[in-house]
């Protein structure tokens with residue numbers, strides 16, 4: 001079923017490289033209280049050894065910062081898990097998380113899409129795949145309402161498994177031009193989150209989160225969220241690739257519209273562990289956010305979305 005294959009370039013497609021420019025501090029002046037409680041990261045990647053992204057340096061972001069890539073799967077895992085410890089990241093949705101699941105302590109939520117639906121079903125049974133993510137037909141020039149991917153949504157709704165659907169922006173900025181061989185299928189005309197509406201109508205009980213928040217289509221994101229209560233957004237990449245003010249404008253637009261309880265924290269850490277530092281710091285340094293709003297973004301919203309038990313939440317919050 002060749003139609004399915006593209007979905008899954010997801011992981012592969014989010015790989016970019018380049019370099020230069022000395023790192024610059026990302027953080028703006030900090031006036032509001034820092035959140036230091038437990039964090040759930042809804043968007044992380046684990047790679048097998050030999051992955052082509054290893055060693056890549058991310059080109060300058062719209063903040064003007066570059067990130068040096070780790071060189072191996074072991075380094076990726078070790079440095080990412082070290083950040084988990086540093087920031088009290090108690091749970092993370094990790095695409096291909098089975099590669100890191102040796103701890104078996106419940107901290108890794110296994111995500112994946114790199115297969116057809118029959119293989120997905122098998123993975124759900126065999127490796128305890130818990131989230132269908134990152135679905136990214138975008139990189140093949142295909143929209144969410146394409147008939148070829150309806151079986152994925154159908155499976156997710158039937159089994160009550162959340163779906164993470166990639167839309168704009170992802171990374172890197174100018175990705176089409178930076179890596180045309182991998183990201184050549186990207187088109188601006190396919191980036192609008194309204195493409196999900198047919199899916200949401202067909203599968204009204206689907207638990208769905210828009211990965212990367214659907215920036216810059218904030219009005220359309222608000223429209224979708226107003227129409228469909230089961231739509232959440234993650235703020236991965238936008239929280240380290242966009243200028244701080246733009247991130248804050250985006251967060252503020254969602255929160256003032258009344259959707260502060262459907263924003264999920266994520267980083268989209270691939271081979272640049274420092275993006276975790278900056279993603280957390282950029283939310284913490286959004287001075288208009290109250291500490292309660294930060295807690296919702298960093299933890300509470302994901303706990304509700306994932307249906308964590310009271311007991312697990314209590315355990316996390318007591319750490």
Ligand SMILES: [Zn+2]
Pocket residue numbers: 014043044045134268
């Ligand atoms: Zn991703």
